[in-house]
Amino acid sequence: MREIGLYIHIPFCKQKCFYCDFCSFSNREKEISEYMDALREEMKSWEEKLKGCKIKSIFIGGGTPSIIPIKEMDKILETIHSNFHINKKLEFSIESNPGTINKDNLNYYLKNNINRLSMGLQAWQNDHLKSLGRIHNKEEFLKNFLLAREIGFENINIDLMFGLPNQTLNQWEETLYNVIQLNPEHISSYSLKIEENTEFYRLYEKGILKLPSEELDRRMYHFAMDYLLDYGYKHYEISNFAKEEKECIHNKIYWNNEEYIGFGLGAHSYFNKNRFSNTMIMEKYINNIHKKLSPCEGKESISRKDEIAETMFLGLRMMRxxxxxxxxxxxxxxxxxxxxxxxxxxxxxxxxxxxxxxxxxxxxxxxxxxxxxxxxxxx
Ligand code: SF4
The missing domain is CATH 1.10.10 (Arc Repressor Mutant, subunit A)
Known part of the structure; x- marks a missing residue:
């Protein structure tokens, strides 16, 4: 049977981080319930088209999926199970902000087969977390990481960033050292990019954001490559490291140029030789769904030539x-x-x-x- 991945986008966050240009909003929690209803309708509209497909991975990303109340999450999971064929060996990931997880939602995820938890830590030093606009500190992260382990999560990813304003190589080493002590199964490590329409972009334009030099950024990257390898992490993609058999199945769908469907605001899909994406405007997304119209805004047909090119440059992201x-x-x-x-x-x-x-x-x-x-x- 044809195997695909599902991506589900949750565009709500407690606070917008200063570097973030993802499709996410803060202070719009009142819209969660209406959005989740639309999301479920969009998923149901795909039941027929995905009849011949088996879902091998699901990734709930954002935004901050961990701020969604359990009763809303429950309805989403029910919609998934009653509309799609799920592979028995499913990788089911959820992204979380360490400031929004607790015993109740962690217990709920694991009981409902969400078997991979991704935690956005970014840096170990509280002053860096503050200057990134993160809502959590390292103590909160640590407490919740240990709680997730206690509850039974055996597959945890930690997201990190380097090349931060005023960050030294020693601080980056300290971040990696402390994360490795926790022995997570997977580590993602991205270099900070200053994106337009962010608070950091504004500060950068004004000349008041002191970023590490390109040379220091590369030293940080190479340090992580060698250090993580020494501690048993396989460097399997430019920015991703995993313990044996813990490479992220969902992300490998993207890098292997395989098919996936994205549900929700701004979500992207690749299916039947077409790439398409949903509107990023909340009102339009919800209205279209209510009117039984597609929320899709851009659609591109992928020729054989495109597919070959994409397979090359996506595949080269993987170290193999x-x-x-x-x-x-x-x-x-x-x-x-x-x-x-x-x-x-x-x-x-x-x-x-x-x-x-x-x-x-x-x-x-x-x-x-x-x-x-x-x-x-x-x-
Ligand atoms: S929590 Fe994640 S998605 Fe939300 S603003 Fe911060 S970086 Fe962006």
Whole structure:
């Protein structure tokens, strides 16, 4: 049976973090119930189209899914189970803010088969958490991490960020050291990017945000690569590290260029050779659903050429690289046939390496990955 992933977007947060440009809003909790009703209607409208599909992963992301009351979450889970075929070995993740989890919601998640908890810590130092606009401190994170373990979560991801304003290499080491002591199964580690329409962008434009140099940012990244490897974490994607067998199945759907459906505000999908995304305007999303209209705003048909290009640059995000045999099975020829010039050029520059089975980024290639990815985009 055709296997796909489901993504469910929850756009509510207690407070907007200063660096965040995700589709999320603070102080709009009053709209939760109406939004969740619309979300359920959108999911039901896909029942027929997904009849021949089995769900291998579900990811409830945001925003902050952990602020959703249990009674609303219960209705969502009921809708999932009564409308879709779920794989028995389902990976079911939920994103959480350490400031919004407690015994009740953690117990509820685990009892209802939500078996992977993702916790956004970002940094170990409370002054950094404060200057990022996070609502929690490290003590709260620690308490709730231990609570999640006690309740029985055996698959926990911790999200971290480096390259923060005024952050030193020592502080980054301290963050990694303390996180490793907790032995989470998965660690995501992203370099801070200053995005437009954020508080940090405003401060950056005014020249009052002191960011680490590019060189220090790369030192932090390389430090994490080596340090996490020493502690048994496999570096399996540019920004992701996992213990044995704990790589995130859902995210690998994206990097393997497989199919998924996204429900909710601004959610993206890839299905039947089409990429499409929902409106990011709350009122429009809810009104369209009420009127039985699609909330989808942008739709792009993916040609074979697009699919090949996407499979290349998404696949190269993974440290194992592009599996040559799998690529040939999917497209009828090897990547060398289509991209001989590019592959040769980047091999000469030391950004790509190849063997009998894989084409992958080198360590230098990871740092310059955007340069490599762009060259695979169709003209
Ligand atoms: S909690 Fe997450 S989604 Fe919400 S504002 Fe902060 S970074 Fe953005």
């Amino acid at each position: 690289g592009i599996n040559i045999k799998e690529f040939k099975e999917r497209f009828g020829c090897t990547p060398f046939k289509i991209y001989s010039e590019e592959i040769l050029k980047f091999k000469k520059l030391g950004l790509l390496s190849t063997d009998d089975q894989y084409i992958r980024l080198t360590r230098r290639g990871i740092d310059l990955s955007n340069q490599v990815f762009v060259s695979f985009l169709p003209d």
